[in-house]
Amino acid sequence: MTETTLTQDATVILERAHFQQLLDALLQSGYRVIGPTIEDRAIVYESLSSVEDLPIGWKDQQEGGTFRLEKRKDQALFGYTLGPQTWKKHLYPPNVTLWQAKRENGSFKITPPEEDRQPLAFIGVRACELSAIAIQDKIFLESEFKDPIYQQNREGLFIVAVNCVEAGGTCFCASMETGPKASTGFDLALTEVIDGEKHYFVVNIGSARGLDVIKAITVRTPEAGEVEAAEARIAEASQNMGRTLETEGLRDLLFRNIENPRWEAVADRCLTCGNCTLVCPTCFCATIEDVTDLTGQHAERTRRWDSCFTMDFSYIHGGSVRYSSRARYRQWMMHKLASWVDQFGTFGCVGCGRCITWCPVAIDITEEANIIRQGDVAKTKEA
Amino acid sequence: MLSQPFRIETVHRESYDTFTVELQPTNGHDSFLFAPGQYNMLYVFGVGEVPISISGDPDRPENLMHTTRAVGTVTKAMAELQKGDVIGIRGPYGTSWPVDRAEGYDVVFVAGGIGLAPLRPALYHVLAHRDRYGKVVLLYGTRSPDDILYRSELEQWRSRFDLEVHVTVDYADATWRGNVGVVTSLIPKAPFDPLHSMAMICGPEVMMRFTAIELLKRGIEHEHIYLTMERNMKCAIGFCGHCQFGQHFVCRDGPVFSYAHIGHMLSQWEV
Numbered sequence: 277m278t279e280t281t282l283t284q285d286a287t288v289i290l291e292r293a294h295f296q297q298l299l300d301a302l303l304q305s306g307y308r309v310i311g312p313t314i315e316d317r318a319i320v321y322e323s324l325s326s327v328e329d330l331p332i333g334w335k336d337q338q339e340g341g342t343f344r345l346e347k348r349k350d351q352a353l354f355g356y357t358l359g360p361q362t363w364k365k366h367l368y369p370p371n372v373t374l375w376q377a378k379r380e381n382g383s384f385k386i387t388p389p390e391e392d393r394q395p396l397a398f399i400g401v402r403a404c405e406l407s408a409i410a411i412q413d414k415i416f417l418e419s420e421f422k423d424p425i426y427q428q429n430r431e432g433l434f435i436v437a438v439n440c441v442e443a444g445g446t447c448f449c450a451s452m453e454t455g456p457k458a459s460t461g462f463d464l465a466l467t468e469v470i471d472g473e474k475h476y477f478v479v480n481i482g483s484a485r486g487l488d489v490i491k492a493i494t495v496r497t498p499e500a501g502e503v504e505a506a507e508a509r510i511a512e513a514s515q516n517m518g519r520t521l522e523t524e525g526l527r528d529l530l531f532r533n534i535e536n537p538r539w540e541a542v543a544d545r546c547l548t549c550g551n552c553t554l555v556c557p558t559c560f561c562a563t564i565e566d567v568t569d570l571t572g573q574h575a576e577r578t579r580r581w582d583s584c585f586t587m588d589f590s591y592i593h594g595g596s597v598r599y600s601s602r603a604r605y606r607q608w609m610m611h612k613l614a615s616w617v618d619q620f621g622t623f624g625c626v627g628c629g630r631c632i633t634w635c636p637v638a639i640d641i642t643e644e645a646n647i648i649r650q651g652d653v654a655k656t657k658e659a
Numbered sequence: 660m661l662s663q664p665f666r667i668e669t670v671h672r673e674s675y676d677t678f679t680v681e682l683q684p685t686n687g688h689d690s691f692l693f694a695p696g697q698y699n700m701l702y703v704f705g706v707g708e709v710p711i712s713i714s715g716d717p718d719r720p721e722n723l724m725h726t727t728r729a730v731g732t733v734t735k736a737m738a739e740l741q742k743g744d745v746i747g748i749r750g751p752y753g754t755s756w757p758v759d760r761a762e763g764y765d766v767v768f769v770a771g772g773i774g775l776a777p778l779r780p781a782l783y784h785v786l787a788h789r790d791r792y793g794k795v796v797l798l799y800g801t802r803s804p805d806d807i808l809y810r811s812e813l814e815q816w817r818s819r820f821d822l823e824v825h826v827t828v829d830y831a832d833a834t835w836r837g838n839v840g841v842v843t844s845l846i847p848k849a850p851f852d853p854l855h856s857m858a859m860i861c862g863p864e865v866m867m868r869f870t871a872i873e874l875l876k877r878g879i880e881h882e883h884i885y886l887t888m889e890r891n892m893k894c895a896i897g898f899c900g901h902c903q904f905g906q907h908f909v910c911r912d913g914p915v916f917s918y919a920h921i922g923h924m925l926s927q928w929e930v
Contacts, residue, residue: 375661377704382743382745383664383666383685383745384664384704384745384747385664386661386662386664386747388661415898416898419897419898420896420897421660421896421897421898423898534927534930535927560898560900561899561900561901562893562898562899562900563893563899563901564707564708564893564894564899566702566705566707566708567705568704568705572705575704575705582899582900582901584900584903589891589901590890590891590901591891592889592890592891593728593730594730597890597891597929597930598929598930599929600929602929603928603929603930607903607930611903615903615905615906618906619906619908
């Protein structure tokens with residue numbers, strides 16, 4: 277395929293054999309390339325340099341409270357669904373220094389850290405995760421204030437999305453209308469197809485930068501049936517979601533069920549460990565810590581991810597506002613599925629299912645929402 | 660959002676646990692403009708940062724004032740500071756009391772304990788533009804006579820003919836000659852026209868809830884009652900999530916809210 281015939285709306289085929297070229301093109305353009313790799317028997321998002329770093333031939337088995345990596349029968353590069361980590365780790369780091377200060381002439385001087393960050397390229401972003409990034413953009417870039425750290429990481433970010441051709445056991449992106457196919461917000465979107473001896477990626481180009489990268493690597497025009505095969509696999513994934521969540525009227529349902537007895541039942545199981553908030557791709561709460569060194573002359577302010585499940589989270593003088601686990605679970609779930617709508621115009625849930633998989637007692641947000649719907653106080657009053 | 664160093668010009672002990680600091684920027688004589696009801700984040704070097712309402716006069720922005728009760732790590736460290744010490748300030752943040760909207764109305768201030776501090780800038784504003792308002796009433800309740808803030812100022816206000824001041828305490832001692840009881844007990848007899856009044860309430864959450872109920876009984880409309888919420892705040896700009904109160908970020912959408920917007924949530928537990 278010659279460069280001149282390529283346009284942004286073209287669909288092209290990248291052979292598995294040429295996949296390394298994509299990584300090389302991004303690395304040569306100066307990006308720090310981050311993608312899925314295996315660490316501690318889970319999929320994590322870390323720096324990649326070679327296609328061999330990808331979790332080739334692995335898949336994940338996910339259920340409530342369960343995550344297991346297993347060998348696939350094929351050599352798929354993206355044959356897993358999702359690991360515990362999310363891309364927010366790289367855009368909104370879990371622990372950052374906001375500034376340092378030093379005592380000086382009876383006062384003190386505050387210095388923000390020097391930043392010289394390499395632009396990031398993410399490979400393997402799922403459709404639900406693209407939605408999560410769009411949601412965090414709303415929080416950190418489109419509100420009254422902007423977060424400079426998020427902004428710096430987000431600007432210049434190159435995104436290679438990978439459409440899901442198999443749904444995970446706890447997935448419900450189809451219910452949240454965020455997947456399994458990436459529709460917007462990417463530079464390139466790939467769909468992996470393995471068909472007998474054939475192993476290729478259908479590539480959609482989402483931006484001028486994406487087009488430039490495609491021009492620099494070996495791609496070809498699709499043959500008959502190749503694009504259709506990819507679409508059929510995505511459609512199949514859409515039909516095989518592990519979970520469903522009825523979103524019709526969900527915000528109002530939860531607001532009017534703030535005293536529903538179900539909160540008590542879920543609180544009996546909830547350990548308030550905060551796992552769900554740490555694996556969630558949209559959760560954005562953070563705390564601020566101020567420290568000094570032993571001389572008392574230098575101070576530092578850091579920001580660290582926080583969780584609404586801790587007692588400390590709502591602490592004001594006199595005690596915590598939400599001291600019961602009932603209130604803390606309710607705060608988390610109502611934030612995701614109700615108050616988030618008022619705050620940012622979307623749900624705070626993209627249906628990735630991580631909070632279900634990584635909950636040690638397998639509490640399931642879709643199940644809880646459905647039970648509250650069945651026991652809706654509005655219904656009980658009518659009856 | 661970086662803090663700016665401000666030097667403590669005076670420290671005034673209001674009571675055994677409450678003090679007012681007057682601050683000036685170390686880098687010159689910039690005025691600190693704010694609207695009544697707004698707050699700053701106050702940083703004690705190496706200890707931490709807390710949100711504190713501004714308690715000074717909005718028409719005198721050269722004097723930044725904060726009244727603080729020593730209750731936690733940061734405020735206790737702040738209580739140890741003296742004239743000449745430096746603290747960090749960032750702000751002002753948050754929404755303000757509806758002093759413009761209240762023009763033409765009677766104004767009822769209801770304060771509980773240290774809740775008088777965030778109301779004081781609004782009271783200063785109303786008194787400075789006294790002809791724009793109808794009757795002005797201040798109802799103030801504290802736990803004991805020892806907890807009463809701004810004593811000399813209260814005496815001055817009490818002596819004005821264009822301002823009605825009523826003070827009550829929960830527990831009196833032998834020297835106390837005033838009202839005893841919770842602040843809500845002052846509302847039924849307070850001299851204002853409920854149909855043409857704007858109320859501004861600041862105090863503990865439960866006090867604000869029952870104050871609003873009493874005011875509604877008198878006939879003030881929901882939309883004419885304002886109150887200021889307190890929640891844990893770390894960032895002040897709607898990012899850290901700690902101050903959420905239902906769909907509201909108290910730091911950014913508040914701290915001053917209309918009762919019409921949040922009134923129903925005051926009776927919900929642990930929101």
